[in-house]
Amino acid sequence: MKKLIVLLVTLAVTFLVLGFSIPAHAQDSAKEEKPTFYRLIPGVYVNGYPRFTVRYPKDWIERRAPFPVLFRASPPGSPPMGRGFSVSYASIPLPVPSLDKWVDFMVPYFKRFAKDVTVVNDRPSQLRDGTPARELEIKMVVNTEPRNWFGVAAVATKKGDLLVVIQVTTDKATIEEDLRAIPYSMELDLGKDEPVKLPPDIHEFLDKHNNDLISHDVAKAMANYSDKYLDSGIRKGERERIIRQNNDSLMSYKMTITDFVSAGDRAYLTGFVIINNLFTNAITDTTIIKENGEWKWYGNQRDVSR
Numbered sequence: 653m654k655k656l657i658v659l660l661v662t663l664a665v666t667f668l669v670l671g672f673s674i675p676a677h678a679q680d681s682a683k684e685e686k687p688t689f690y691r692l693i694p695g696v697y698v699n700g701y702p703r704f705t706v707r708y709p710k711d712w713i714e715r716r717a718p719f720p721v722l723f724r725a726s727p728p729g730s731p732p733m734g735r736g737f738s739v740s741y742a743s744i745p746l747p748v749p750s751l752d753k754w755v756d757f758m759v760p761y762f763k764r765f766a767k768d769v770t771v772v773n774d775r776p777s778q779l780r781d782g783t784p785a786r787e788l789e790i791k792m793v794v795n796t797e798p799r800n801w802f803g804v805a806a807v808a809t810k811k812g813d814l815l816v817v818i819q820v821t822t823d824k825a826t827i828e829e830d831l832r833a834i835p836y837s838m839e840l841d842l843g844k845d846e847p848v849k850l851p852p853d854i855h856e857f858l859d860k861h862n863n864d865l866i867s868h869d870v871a872k873a874m875a876n877y878s879d880k881y882l883d884s885g886i887r888k889g890e891r892e893r894i895i896r897q898n899n900d901s902l903m904s905y906k907m908t909i910t911d912f913v914s915a916g917d918r919a920y921l922t923g924f925v926i927i928n929n930l931f932t933n934a935i936t937d938t939t940i941i942k943e944n945g946e947w948k949w950y951g952n953q954r955d956v957s958r
Contacts, residue, residue: 689911690920690938692954697723697739699816700922701910701934702808703844706818707837708737709830716885716956722934733797737820737834743931744807748815751786752776754805758788766792766799779806783840789827802827804835809845813932814924816840847908847923854919857940857947858907865905870896876949883937883951903928907935917942918950 687693689700695710699722708725717724717738726736742748748757755774762769772789779785785806792799803819818835822828850858857876864873874892881888909923918941925933939950 688920689922690913690952697725699723699739699934700938701845701924702741702814702816703841703911704808704816705837705839705841706737706739706834708834712736714884714954714956722936731823733794733799733821733823735820735822735824735828735831737818737831740817740819741808741934742815742817743933744813744815746931751784751805751807751815754786754815755788758790758803762790762792762801766794768793772800777804779804779836779838779840781839798823798825800824800827802832802835804838806838806840808840808842810842811845814934845910848910848912850909850912851914854912854921854940854947858909861949862905862907865895866902868899868902870899878941878943878948878950880941881949881951882953882955884954885956886951901928909935919947 687696687698687705689698689703692714694712695708697706697708699705706723709727712725712727715724715726715736722739722741724736724738726734730736742757744750748754755771759769759771769790769792772791774788775786777785777787783806785804787802787804789800789802792801800822801819802821803817805815805817808814808816816838818838820827820831820834822831861873861876864876867873870892873895874888877888877891879888881891883891886894904927906926906929907923908925909921911920911922913920918939920938921935921940922938923935925935927933936952937949938952940947941950942948
């Protein structure tokens with residue numbers, strides 16, 4: 653059990669901070685103007701679970717981010733270590749023990765690959781609606797290049813089990829004010845974290861998916877994915893590699909859906925999973941599709957390249 657916890661914490665730590673360093677190319681603008689949790693609207697990121705929005709410059713483009721980093725964007729042509737922001741989360745108590753101990757979680761991680769890691773500030777703060785938050789600013793040197801990191805974290809669920817982090821980075825000497833404004837644009841909606849009732853066929857599909865995953869039969873689990881699966885640049889083959897990498901450590905997988913929208917042969921959903929009864933992950937796939945009478949995971953259909 654001790655080795656398993658160490659493995660899960662390491663994976664969660666890695667996923668939390670990798671999101672600000674992965675480059676990509678531009679994507680087509682979404683046609684729908686109303687922001688939803690299942691469509692990307694330029695300038696407004698809407699997260700399904702926990703439900704919150706973050707506003708950023710409309711001309712910024714989505715970048716490739718590894719699971720489970722939820723979202724990353726930066727200006728067109730921005731280098732990997734340049735300006736940008738990403739949305740991440742961490743499970744409480746794993747890997748983050750509490751909001752005021754967030755710095756103790758981040759600094760050791762940065763020291764694993766950066767030099768001259770220095771905490772510029774670490775202080776309590778609050779979002780615009782008064783939600784308690786924590787502000788953390790760190791500067792460091794990565795591969796001889798300066799990097800400044802600024803993040804705002806808040807506990808984003810009524811249960812207090814998930815810490816959401818909006819983080820920005822720059823290679824400038826200081827964090828610019830327009831970058832600092834992005835994390836503080838976060839608006840939480842705690843009214844979207846309760847389970848919803850699902851149609852019987854959807855419930856059956858999700859139960860089958862959960863059971864197939866913990867069976868450790870990867871081929872069986874992948875049969876639940878459409879061949880046209882696409883999740884922010886991740887296609888079916890890459891999703892299979894991710895599942896194989898974590899297959900041996902998966903002992904339990906309990907999924908809860910907090911929002912569901914039916915749309916004919918497609919359906920949109922969001923929620924969370926509790927893995928090995930230890931920590932919580934948000935669901936990143938927001939779409940399922942019915943093919944030949946069977947539901948399949950369809951991803952979120954955003955074609956983001958590296």
